[in-house]
């Protein structure tokens with residue numbers, strides 16, 4: 473199984489849309505892995521995770537062949553994860569020939585947003601605990617802990633390989649952990665974790681995202697419970713500029729904990 477993170481920023485991007493902070497200025501100056509577009513990922517070139525607002529720019533920058541996408545999984549109805557307008561461009565009128573109806577899976581509240589494009593897609597509403605098959609992947613739906621109350625996370629499996637895609641979420645709730653324990657039959661190959669806060673502590677009582685401390689805690693928990701083992705790759709993504717650290721600084725911070733820092737375009741073969 474192959475995963476490519478096509479974007480790795482939180483909602484505001486990095487450099488953030490209207491920002492002149494030092495972290496954004498440094499990122500703009502240094503470029504490379506410090507430039508982060510909004511989070512998205514593609515599995516095995518055919519399964520798209522979220523319709524992030526930067527998808528078109530990512531297609532151009534990384535030479536993505538979006539015609540290969542056979543299924544779309546939506547995590548939640550926040551603007552940095554669901555730009556419904558992309559589904560307008562499934563309209564055959566733009567191409568003079570019909571495109572296959574694109575299967576789109578996600579929580580019920582994405583239906584309203586995608587309604588104008590319903591004739592171009594096949595919408596499947598999923599609930600926590602639902603297990604289903606896309607064209608090539610076996611998916612288990614997990615509940616996220618996030619300000620979008622219907623947020624979902626996914627366990628994605630294919631041919632003996634598996635990954636957990638945990639975006640956007642705070643530290644997973646009991647229900648999510650129980651579902652993971654129930655459905656993970658052997659240690660997963662990869663965990664991609666929400667890391668919006670980076671090195672910053674979460675505000676008191678805040679549970680909607682994670683940072684380094686929660687990622688380290690979650691890795692320990694997954695290892696203890698057998699969800700992961702020494703071969704599992706742990707990757708942090710969905711970074712806010714408020715975390716301030718450059719890519720290399722984040723890598724150094726997390727290296728002792730065996731957690732990798734995603735960057736736009738990063739590919740892992742599992």
Ligand SMILES: [Zn+2]
Pocket residue numbers: 482483511550552553640710
């Ligand atoms: Zn987000």
Ligand SMILES: [Zn+2]
Pocket residue numbers: 487488491492493494495496497713714
């Ligand atoms: Zn900034």
Ligand SMILES: [Zn+2]
Pocket residue numbers: 548550618620640
């Ligand atoms: Zn969100």
